[in-house]
Amino acid sequence: KRRNPGQSEFVQAVQEVAEDIFDFIQDKEEYHKAQILRRIAEPDRVISFRVCWEDDKGNIRVQRAWRVQNNNAIGPYKGGIRFHPSVTESVLKFLAFEQTFKNALTGLPMGGGKGGSNFNPKGKSDNEVMRFCQSLMIELYRHVGADVDVPAGDIGVGAREIGYMFGQYKRITNHFTGVLTGKGLEYGGSLIRTEATGYGATYFLQNMLKTQGKAIDGHSVVISGSGNVATHAAEKCHQLGGKVLTLSDSEGFIYDPEGMTQEKIDWVKDLKTKRRGRISEYAKEFKGSEFHAGKTPWGVKCDLALPCATQNELLGPDAETLLANGCIAVSEGANMPTNLDGVHKFKAAGILFAPGKAANAGGVAVSGLEMSQNSARISWKEEELQRLLLDIMQGIHDRCVEYGTKPGGGVDYVKGANIAGFKKVADAMLAYGVV
Numbered sequence: 360k361r362r363n364p365g366q367s368e369f370v371q372a373v374q375e376v377a378e379d380i381f382d383f384i385q386d387k388e389e390y391h392k393a394q395i396l397r398r399i400a401e402p403d404r405v406i407s408f409r410v411c412w413e414d415d416k417g418n419i420r421v422q423r424a425w426r427v428q429n430n431n432a433i434g435p436y437k438g439g440i441r442f443h444p445s446v447t448e449s450v451l452k453f454l455a456f457e458q459t460f461k462n463a464l465t466g467l468p469m470g471g472g473k474g475g476s477n478f479n480p481k482g483k484s485d486n487e488v489m490r491f492c493q494s495l496m497i498e499l500y501r502h503v504g505a506d507v508d509v510p511a512g513d514i515g516v517g518a519r520e521i522g523y524m525f526g527q528y529k530r531i532t533n534h535f536t537g538v539l540t541g542k543g544l545e546y547g548g549s550l551i552r553t554e555a556t557g558y559g560a561t562y563f564l565q566n567m568l569k570t571q572g573k574a575i576d577g578h579s580v581v582i583s584g585s586g587n588v589a590t591h592a593a594e595k596c597h598q599l600g601g602k603v604l605t606l607s608d609s610e611g612f613i614y615d616p617e618g619m620t621q622e623k624i625d626w627v628k629d630l631k632t633k634r635r636g637r638i639s640e641y642a643k644e645f646k647g648s649e650f651h652a653g654k655t656p657w658g659v660k661c662d663l664a665l666p667c668a669t670q671n672e673l674l675g676p677d678a679e680t681l682l683a684n685g686c687i688a689v690s691e692g693a694n695m696p697t698n699l700d701g702v703h704k705f706k707a708a709g710i711l712f713a714p715g716k717a718a719n720a721g722g723v724a725v726s727g728l729e730m731s732q733n734s735a736r737i738s739w740k741e742e743e744l745q746r747l748l749l750d751i752m753q754g755i756h757d758r759c760v761e762y763g764t765k766p767g768g769g770v771d772y773v774k775g776a777n778i779a780g781f782k783k784v785a786d787a788m789l790a791y792g793v794v
């Protein structure tokens with residue numbers, strides 16, 4: 360806390376990892392001596408810059424943006440770019456720190472980074488978003504590169520924004536390289552990248568349930584968010600026989616007691632990515648469903664929960680409610696959606712709980728596969744990518760089990776993910792000596 364005043368999200372993320380790592384490194388002198396945890400928790404660099412753009416009325420607007428390059432011990436920095444008014448240096452440092460462990464867990468050669476701006480894309484015209492993205496890239500291009508740092512999408516950054524940023528990068532440098540992932544299929548994108556995070560979080564949930572002889576089929580599911588991760592988690596849960604009861608956005612949640620069909624999920628995707636509307640409209644479109652303004656969906660009785668919106672959206676009391684309602688498993692599609700209090704409650708109750716750094720790694724894993732395809736100038740078939748995503752999620756699950764199995768039985772997935780991710784990065788850092 361003293362080293363990072365005012366950076367509560369970052370301190371929270373480091374604290375969670377440190378709690379698990381301390382036990383593991385206690386008798387390992389080499390990690391202590393090399394101060395590895397302290398070094399991973401200090402970004403390699405934080406680039407902060409001004410982004411100036413002109414809105415449709417001719418006003419000059421000034422935004423702040425960052426790229427946090429946390430650690431490149433095992434590969435080029437890799438992590439998304441977020442556009443949201445809540446973005447601060449602390450939020451991006453926490454995300455870049457988490458990303459370092461997540462990327463290591465995938466088994467692919469990717470370091471950890473994250474970037475973003477306090478720009479709010481809501482209510483902005485396409486032209487305004489384009490001008491902002493182009494202006495951002497005028498500075499960012501000198502810090503990124505296919506072998507240096509490869510950003511992707513995140514909250515507020517989808518296919519449209521990636522297209523504008525990639526186009527600007529190409530124009531400035533004259534290089535057509537895999538500098539960004541999440542690109543359109545026409546210009547180097549990979550199949551199933553869009554679906555990968557939500558699908559992956561669902562596969563992780565499926566893998567956890569399998570350890571207890573259970574499945575998603577026949578269970579009720581509560582999901583928060585209605586963006587990329589949430590809608591694809593809903594889709595995969597529905598395909599696997601789950602009954603998806605809720606989705607949400609920053610204004611409230613919708614409850615559909617009938618459960619969502621593919622048509623309803625497609626309608627939400629269109630609402631959010633094309634019409635850029637609010638989730639409250641769902642209740643007007645589909646009879647029998649309800650919109651609950653200003654609330655999160657954790658009070659709805661369910662068997663399975665997937666928080667897929669944002670950090671700290673599921674607090675201690677929400678965890679208590681979910682447990683009291685009989686929830687048996689939680690898989691985090693978002694990054695750090697459950698606060699420390701909530702994590703402790705889930706752990707104490709011994710339910711299946713997958714932290715974001717393990718459960719939502721499917722997105723960055725397919726981004727890693729996009730990088731490979733770009734380097735080789737080829738594109739793989741959908742079936743091949745689906746198989747790789749399933750394999751990678753199984754591998755992450757198994758690494759968590761390896762390092763997180765409790766002496767009395769059961770798996771602490773948080774601990775397993777933290778230790779497995781840490782070990783890979785730490786061992787690479789040890790090999791480099793003190794740098």
Ligand code: NDP
Pocket residue numbers: 443445512513514515516556584585586587588589607608609610667668669670672692693694719720722723
């Ligand atoms: P989107 O922008 O597509 O969707 C974000 C969703 O979360 C929207 O429904 C949004 O509602 C809601 N939301 C955002 N901020 C808040 C807030 N402060 N309070 C309540 N709701 C909020 O983003 P993604 O789906 O891509 O990302 C969701 C989460 O998943 C993030 O934590 C992200 O870091 C994580 N993630 C994403 C990956 C990806 O591949 N996209 C990969 C790994 C993790 P509204 O429209 O009202 O803002």
